[in-house]
Amino acid sequence: MRIWNWNxxxxxxxxxxxxxxxTRQWAVVIVCCASLLSTHANATIIQEAFEQTALAAxxxxxxxQCGVHAAVTLWLPEQQxxxxxxxxxxxxxxxxxxxxxxxxxxxxxxxxxxxxxxxARRRAQCAVREPHHKQNRRVLFVADELGIASSxxxxxxxxxxxxxxxxxxxxAHWLGFVDEYAMSAELADNYCAGRYAHPSLNVVTTASTTLxxxxxxxxxxxxxxxxxxxxxRALGQPIDANEQRWRLGSTDQDVGLYSIATCxxxxxxxxxxxxxxxxxxYYDIGQWPELYLELIARPR
Numbered sequence: 001m002r003i004w005n006w007n008x009x010x011x012x013x014x015x016x017x018x019x020x021x022x023t024r025q026w027a028v029v030i031v032c033c034a035s036l037l038s039t040h041a042n043a044t045i046i047q048e049a050f051e052q053t054a055l056a057a058x059x060x061x062x063x064x065q066c067g068v069h070a071a072v073t074l075w076l077p078e079q080q081x082x083x084x085x086x087x088x089x090x091x092x093x094x095x096x097x098x099x100x101x102x103x104x105x106x107x108x109x110x111x112x113x114x115x116x117x118x119x120a121r122r123r124a125q126c127a128v129r130e131p132h133h134k135q136n137r138r139v140l141f142v143a144d145e146l147g148i149a150s151s152x153x154x155x156x157x158x159x160x161x162x163x164x165x166x167x168x169x170x171x172a173h174w175l176g177f178v179d180e181y182a183m184s185a186e187l188a189d190n191y192c193a194g195r196y197a198h199p200s201l202n203v204v205t206t207a208s209t210t211l212x213x214x215x216x217x218x219x220x221x222x223x224x225x226x227x228x229x230x231x232x233r234a235l236g237q238p239i240d241a242n243e244q245r246w247r248l249g250s251t252d253q254d255v256g257l258y259s260i261a262t263c264x265x266x267x268x269x270x271x272x273x274x275x276x277x278x279x280x281x282y283y284d285i286g287q288w289p290e291l292y293l294e295l296i297a298r299p300r
Contacts, residue, residue, distance in 0.1 A: 061085070063092030065102065070136045073137070073139070074104070074106065074138075074139050075108055076107050076160075078108060081141075084158075087167065091167070094168055100171055100174065108130075114128075115157075123150035124146050124149070126142050127140075139156045141158050142158070149166060150170075156174075165284045166284075169280065172280060176198065176295070176296065177202050178280065179281075181281050181282075188262070188266050192266040202272050202280060203260070204219070205268050206271070208269070209247060209259075211248060219235065223257075225273040225291060229273075234253050234257075248271065253275070255273050274291060276289070
């Protein structure tokens, strides 16, 4: 007769974060049955049974389109996942879902969470201690009091009460968009000086608000949205009669060069392609410019 080490079984289940009591009971049944079939039951089969049972206990999202893309891991508090899941259930209808819409859902316990705040605005930087570290991108939902939303190359931190608009704003950073409001000094110092490694599809910076003719043409040639600006002259107005010196800034253009506050904390100037407020300036603006969606879709 086989003698069970129930402490070991319970420890294994805890590591796999099987939070549902019913699911936990089924996991024990699976282990029992596997061993009853053979006194030499394959350990790999038992491990797979545990993992499949734990996966079944995790919340799921509908309407995903993964294809060949690696899933973004959504980390939700074990006891507070209903609100973010309700918000995320609407993501499939968002225009940015055409570019990122493949997620896996995991839950964490308070003991697994490690958070700090950085910068003058107290941006939350958090990580979850997990048994097997994965290299894919992750979105971590945490309590609101732990800090404001933040985005890094492979990690986004959001409050559990985040709106779909805030989620989209942070996802847009991964897609190559930069904040169009005044950055904090510590962020602006690097970004506005060109010290960054990520794409900047919606913002360009200059050292001055005036350029000579050749420099203006060079700026036009380097614009991510140059395809939508057929003539470099649409980016400014001539200062002198010979049109050798130009003041930056478009007028009455659907797409051109429009001043924004991104680099306000520095001695440089920032410009975007449209003369209307966008979700990268105020995240709760629901309308994404068609040009921005085209910028994401175009080959880089």
